[in-house]
Amino acid sequence: EKKTEQTAPLKGKKVLVTAGPTREELDPVRYFTNHSSGKMGYAIAAAAKELGADVTLVTGPTSISIPSGIAVAKVTSAKEMYDATLSRFSEQDVVIKCAAVADYTPTIVHHNKFKKKNDTWTIELKKTDDILQALGERKEHQVLIGFAAETENLEDYAKDKLIRKNLDMVVGNDVSKEGSGFGSDTNEIMMIKKDGSVKTLPILSKEKAAREIFEEVMELMNR
Numbered sequence: 001e002k003k004t005e006q007t008a009p010l011k012g013k014k015v016l017v018t019a020g021p022t023r024e025e026l027d028p029v030r031y032f033t034n035h036s037s038g039k040m041g042y043a044i045a046a047a048a049k050e051l052g053a054d055v056t057l058v059t060g061p062t063s064i065s066i067p068s069g070i071a072v073a074k075v076t077s078a079k080e081m082y083d084a085t086l087s088r089f090s091e092q093d094v095v096i097k098c099a100a101v102a103d104y105t106p107t108i109v110h111h112n113k114f115k116k117k118n119d120t121w122t123i124e125l126k127k128t129d130d131i132l133q134a135l136g137e138r139k140e141h142q143v144l145i146g147f148a149a150e151t152e153n154l155e156d157y158a159k160d161k162l163i164r165k166n167l168d169m170v171v172g173n174d175v176s177k178e179g180s181g182f183g184s185d186t187n188e189i190m191m192i193k194k195d196g197s198v199k200t201l202p203i204l205s206k207e208k209a210a211r212e213i214f215e216e217v218m219e220l221m222n223r
């Protein structure tokens with residue numbers, strides 16, 4: 001029993017992680033997306049599994065393989081990610097929203113390929129629903145962690161997201177920094193908890209960064 005607690009501290013706990021980009025379709029051949037590779041989210045899911053948790057990964061399209069022993073829900077659009085995440089929220093103990101969700105999606109999705117005609121093409125986009133915000137509004141017993149990808153004022157913007165979205169912790173990273181950007185194998189993160197404590201880490205592999213995140217998550221769970 002003692003041994004299990006040490007090697008599998010998250011045994012019996014349910015952890016849901018969202019990862020990767022989303023894809024917003026414009027017509028049958030075109031879509032909007034972003035530079036997220038999914039590496040950070042997949043490393044978080046693998047770390048949770050390593051700690052003994054029952055893990056679900058809700059993932060947008062990525063080119064990396066799914067870590068074994070993890071339940072997976074593959075999604076494409078922000079709307080699909082919203083539905084896949086919200087429908088599983090009540091049973092979770094921890095939710096970590098690492099995905100880079102599209103903030104806007106086309107107002108019109110063309111059924112057929114949009115043909116070249118005028119010199120310009122104006123595309124109207126509408127806001128997507130904020131998944132993390134919706135989770136924050138529905139939060140009961142869950143520990144809720146969000147990410148903040150910024151290119152300036154990291155700490156201020158991350159703190160604002162922590163409060164606005166009712167999170168227990170926000171993980172901020174400056175995506176304009178070398179070794180911290182999209183697609184990188186490393187990340188330089190800052191963790192801010194709702195008690196105001198701030199922990200800044202050096203550049204780490206995404207695997208190590210994921211383990212550091214769980215050190216804080218486990219502390220939050222034990223409160």
Ligand code: CTP
Nearest residue numbers: 097098099101128129130131132146147148149
């Ligand atoms: N997020 C979400 N649903 C959205 C947009 C963002 O769940 N429609 C989540 C992300 O998964 C991340 C957090 O919100 O955990 C912050 O995402 P980020 O893009 O940094 O912030 P936004 O709130 O979208 O604001 P902005 O892009 O303007 O900085």
Ligand code: CA
Nearest residue numbers: 100101102103
């Ligand atoms: Ca955003």
